[in-house]
Amino acid sequence: MRKLLASLAITMGAVGAAHADLQSEADAAAGREKAQACAACHGQEGISPSGAFPNLAGQQASYLAKQIMDIRDGNRMVPQMAGQVDDFSDQDAWDVAKYFAEQEPALGQADPDEALVEHGRELYRAGDMAKGIPACAACHTPTGQGIGTAVYPALSGQHPEYTVSTLQAFAAGERANDPAAIMRDIASKMSDRDMEAVANYVLGLH
Numbered sequence: 229m230r231k232l233l234a235s236l237a238i239t240m241g242a243v244g245a246a247h248a249d250l251q252s253e254a255d256a257a258a259g260r261e262k263a264q265a266c267a268a269c270h271g272q273e274g275i276s277p278s279g280a281f282p283n284l285a286g287q288q289a290s291y292l293a294k295q296i297m298d299i300r301d302g303n304r305m306v307p308q309m310a311g312q313v314d315d316f317s318d319q320d321a322w323d324v325a326k327y328f329a330e331q332e333p334a335l336g337q338a339d340p341d342e343a344l345v346e347h348g349r350e351l352y353r354a355g356d357m358a359k360g361i362p363a364c365a366a367c368h369t370p371t372g373q374g375i376g377t378a379v380y381p382a383l384s385g386q387h388p389e390y391t392v393s394t395l396q397a398f399a400a401g402e403r404a405n406d407p408a409a410i411m412r413d414i415a416s417k418m419s420d421r422d423m424e425a426v427a428n429y430v431l432g433l434h
């Protein structure tokens with residue numbers, strides 16, 4: 229695991245350096261213009277009206293830019309977004325990413341079912357040694373806001389429906405744009421109950 233983390237850090241460092249200029253020159257006002265077309269599904273301020281679409285508000289800009297470029301380049305398949313970002317330059321991706329990153333994140337009320345919350349908290353903070361699942365907090369941070377420089381996304385305030393469906397996609401290998409297959413490996417060890425519990429827990433985490 230330590231070796232994996234070290235190689236991940238090196239990969240991320242390289243990605244970070246390559247995009248340092250684009251990131252520092254990102255223009256949120258230009259991004260706002262470009263983001264008009266995204267509003268129907270992701271909301272004007274990045275809070276989407278339905279769990280079928282991820283919230284983008286308050287997400288790490290580095291992660292958003294990576295996803296937009298991955299979707300554009302076909303490294304992450306999102307059929308619903310066909311044509312949406314095809315003509316985006318890398319700079320456009322960073323501009324839009326910066327705009328959404330600056331919006332106020334959504335924070336939901338988790339389902340108060342005590343057993344579910346407890347299971348989610350335990351898994352998030354400590355992982356599950358027996359199943360070989362690491363603590364989510366190690367990368368996504370204890371408050372769920374992620375780490376921009378490492379391109380670790382925020383999870384807090386995300387629609388549970390989306391969190392579960394993207395974990396399922398990682399587990400099935402349908403989503404395969406995670407560096408070093410880190411999330412495919414973790415998600416494949418999670419039960420349906422694990423996914424539901426952690427998705428519920430991060431909704432209200434901050």
Ligand code: HEC
Binds near residue numbers: 265270324394
């Ligand atoms: C017709 C609906 C629709 C439109 C319009 C749309 N998206 Fe999406 N977008 C989706 C769906 C659905 C997903 C999640 C797919 C999945 O589950 O993997 C998604 C995922 C994303 C993600 C990944 C988020 C994450 O947390 O990993 C980003 C970033 C994104 N969209 C950006 C955009 C941008 C920028 C635009 C506008 C230029 C846009 N989208 C327009 C439907 C849409």
Ligand code: HEC
Binds near residue numbers: 366380
């Ligand atoms: C070693 C670091 C690491 C650990 C530990 C980790 N993650 Fe991740 N996670 C990542 C990275 C990196 C990504 C972004 C992958 C990409 O670029 O598409 C990610 C992405 C995700 C996403 C997708 C977010 C989105 O908006 O689409 C979810 C959900 C997620 N992780 C949940 C978890 C859960 C739940 C756990 C604990 C059981 C966990 N992660 C543990 C590194 C980690």
